[in-house]
Amino acid sequence: MNFEFGRVALVVLFALLPIVGIALGFFVPALRARGPLFVAFFAGIIPILSLYIPRQFLSGETGMRPRLDQWLIIVYGFALLLGIVNVIQNGTRKIARREKGWPYSAVLMTGLFITGGLGIWGAVSGQGITTLPDGSGTPFKWIADHFFLPLQATIFALLAFFMASAAFRAFRARNTEATILLAAGILVMAGRVPLLEFLAAPFPPLQPAAAGASQGLGKLTEWIMQTPNGAAQSGIIIGAALGAASMAIRVILGIERGYLGLGGGE
Amino acid sequence: MAGFVDKLLNLDRRWLFLLVFIGVAVPIILPIGLPVTTTGSTRSAFEYIEALKPGDYVIISFDYGPSSAPENDPMAEGIMRQCFLKRIRVVILALYQLGGLQLASNSIAKVSAEFPNLKYGEDYVNLGYKDGAAAVMKRMGDDIVGAFPADVRGTPLAQIPMMKGLRSLRQVSVVVTVATGLIGEYWITQAHQQSGVPVIVGPTAVGAPKYYAYLNAGQLVGMLGGMKGAAEYEKLLAARYPELGRFYRSTRAFTATKGMDAQTVIHFIIILFILIGNVAFMSRRAAQKKAAAR
Numbered sequence: 001m002n003f004e005f006g007r008v009a010l011v012v013l014f015a016l017l018p019i020v021g022i023a024l025g026f027f028v029p030a031l032r033a034r035g036p037l038f039v040a041f042f043a044g045i046i047p048i049l050s051l052y053i054p055r056q057f058l059s060g061e062t063g064m065r066p067r068l069d070q071w072l073i074i075v076y077g078f079a080l081l082l083g084i085v086n087v088i089q090n091g092t093r094k095i096a097r098r099e100k101g102w103p104y105s106a107v108l109m110t111g112l113f114i115t116g117g118l119g120i121w122g123a124v125s126g127q128g129i130t131t132l133p134d135g136s137g138t139p140f141k142w143i144a145d146h147f148f149l150p151l152q153a154t155i156f157a158l159l160a161f162f163m164a165s166a167a168f169r170a171f172r173a174r175n176t177e178a179t180i181l182l183a184a185g186i187l188v189m190a191g192r193v194p195l196l197e198f199l200a201a202p203f204p205p206l207q208p209a210a211a212g213a214s215q216g217l218g219k220l221t222e223w224i225m226q227t228p229n230g231a232a233q234s235g236i237i238i239g240a241a242l243g244a245a246s247m248a249i250r251v252i253l254g255i256e257r258g259y260l261g262l263g264g265g266e
Numbered sequence: 267m268a269g270f271v272d273k274l275l276n277l278d279r280r281w282l283f284l285l286v287f288i289g290v291a292v293p294i295i296l297p298i299g300l301p302v303t304t305t306g307s308t309r310s311a312f313e314y315i316e317a318l319k320p321g322d323y324v325i326i327s328f329d330y331g332p333s334s335a336p337e338n339d340p341m342a343e344g345i346m347r348q349c350f351l352k353r354i355r356v357v358i359l360a361l362y363q364l365g366g367l368q369l370a371s372n373s374i375a376k377v378s379a380e381f382p383n384l385k386y387g388e389d390y391v392n393l394g395y396k397d398g399a400a401a402v403m404k405r406m407g408d409d410i411v412g413a414f415p416a417d418v419r420g421t422p423l424a425q426i427p428m429m430k431g432l433r434s435l436r437q438v439s440v441v442v443t444v445a446t447g448l449i450g451e452y453w454i455t456q457a458h459q460q461s462g463v464p465v466i467v468g469p470t471a472v473g474a475p476k477y478y479a480y481l482n483a484g485q486l487v488g489m490l491g492g493m494k495g496a497a498e499y500e501k502l503l504a505a506r507y508p509e510l511g512r513f514y515r516s517t518r519a520f521t522a523t524k525g526m527d528a529q530t531v532i533h534f535i536i537i538l539f540i541l542i543g544n545v546a547f548m549s550r551r552a553a554q555k556k557a558a559a560r
Contacts, residue, residue, distance in 0.1 A: 061408070069405045070412055076398025080363075130371040130392075130418055144368040149332040152365060156333030160532065164286045165279040168539040172547050182544070186537055192471070192494050193530040194300040195537075201298070211301070218303055225478050233479035 006057035006064040013042045037254045043068065044252035087112065115143050184224055191221025274546040282539065289535050293527035300527055307481055308498040311466045311488025314440060315345065316506070320353035322439040323432055328360040328370035329399070329449035334470045335369055340496035340522035341468035342444045344503055346377045350384055351507055355428050359393040359414065361402060361449050367395035367418070380513070387426045394418030400452045407435045407461035435461040440487060444468040450477065454485050468495065493529055496522030
């Protein structure tokens with residue numbers, strides 16, 4: 001039999017260790033948090049080590065890291081399932097107790113069960129959830145095309161009205177910083193569209209000048225987006241990445257334990 | 267004067283809503299045909315795909331939902347048309363949970379109908395949706411079959427002719443992520459940085475500013491920013507391929523170029539109202555200062 005160290009190590013770390021941890025937790029409550037801490041440590045440290053230690057059992061085709069990557073996709077699927085269970089629990093409780101807004105929960109539950117049911121039926125029957133071999137749509141696709149897509153598009157389309165109203169009421173040159181922001185905002189809004197050509201459309205003699213000015217405005221807009229905006233965005237991204245890295249180190253080392261439900265730093 | 271300024275500042279917002287509605291509806295029903303100028307980031311994306319050879323692999327990832335479809339659909343469909351014309355093999359997938367797969371299926375149905383000589387499984391394939399965007403990309407870096415064992419119809423990838431030679435992202439010429447939210451960034455940080463696959467991003471206009479940082483750092487091949495980026499791409503396509511030029515001019519369907527007319531009018535209305543609001547605000551503040559000085 002072909003002995004794969006990586007596979008055995010994963011079984012020990014992510015199957016035996018949690019089982020031992022759960023069993024220990026029953027007998028010694030003080031040790032209840034130890035198991036998840038070890039699991040988090042190994043789940044965090046293995047992918048990092050695999051980048052620096054080019055060994056077959058770590059980063060090879062069937063090594064520990066690729067297997068963990070595969071598991072991650074499965075865990076995501078279960079996280080989705082947990083979300084659905086949570087929605088059902090909250091929704092049914094609201095309906096049963098006739099809490100405020102319970103009819104909305106009833107609509108949500110109906111939509112969830114009908115759409116989810118048709119999706120599961122598509123998977124079980126082998127039809128899938130998009131189109132059938134003859135080109136016609138599945139019942140799930142019909143619901144998506146006729147309910148979900150238009151509803152979501154409509155909700156987002158309302159933003160145009162509220163953004164216009166909010167810009168009129170709130171975008172004011174109250175101080176120097178707000179004035180700079182206002183000027184940059186107007187320049188970018190004007191430069192991203194052929195605004196000058198639109199304004200010059202009723203006046204043909206002005207059109208060549210408008211086209212030239214529009215090009216200049218477009219270049220200015222690109223400069224604003226690439227230089228001041230690009231620099232600020234780089235700073236934000238680098239800052240967020242450093243924050244994420246430090247948080248990851250805290251979780252791997254067991255300093256940050258908020259995810260265990262014990263409170264941060266406990 | 268003070269009464270007029272107060273009236274202006276307390277304008278019933280329903281008047282503004284009505285103007286916005288007219289500003290969007292009229293240019294869509296009666297297109298103006300305003301010119302579109304191209305930017306460097308869109309041109310570099312276009313030229314990169316243009317330089318690919320027949321048989322190369324391009325992944326188009328539908329990482330957006332119906333909320334931003336008018337901006338994102340024309341990008342995905344424009345790039346799909348370019349790839350189909352050049353006989354580049356297209357792998358389509360969806361990593362956005364709220365409708366990404368449905369939009370991908372609709373776009374494939376629409377564009378593939380324009381190219382009846384192309385065959386599903388030989389020229390293009392739809393891998394469907396998979397949850398856990400970053401995790402899926404990481405897995406695809408090593409093993410695409412590991413992330414997507416079967417296509418959207420349930421056919422194992424091993425039985426799909428065009429997928430037989432494709433094992434990992436390293437063999438893909440470029441990933442085009444048409445994205446809203448974070449998934450576009452994941453393609454840069456998880457796929458490009460770890461597998462080296464070049465990435466083109468097609469974000470919404472709201473999401474575009476953050477991608478300039480990646481563009482400046484050379485981590486993106488190109489970018490189609492919002493509806494303007496999509497309209498620029500349509501212009502480049504029309505200029506390079508006369509048949510697409512005729513298609514974009516003649517189609518009754520919505521295109522980004524038509525959308526730019528509505529966007530221009532809306533930008534004009536918003537800028538106008540911002541200016542009116544500020545003039546009214548300043549004149550009231552000046553009047554208040556004058557009154558306080560008295």
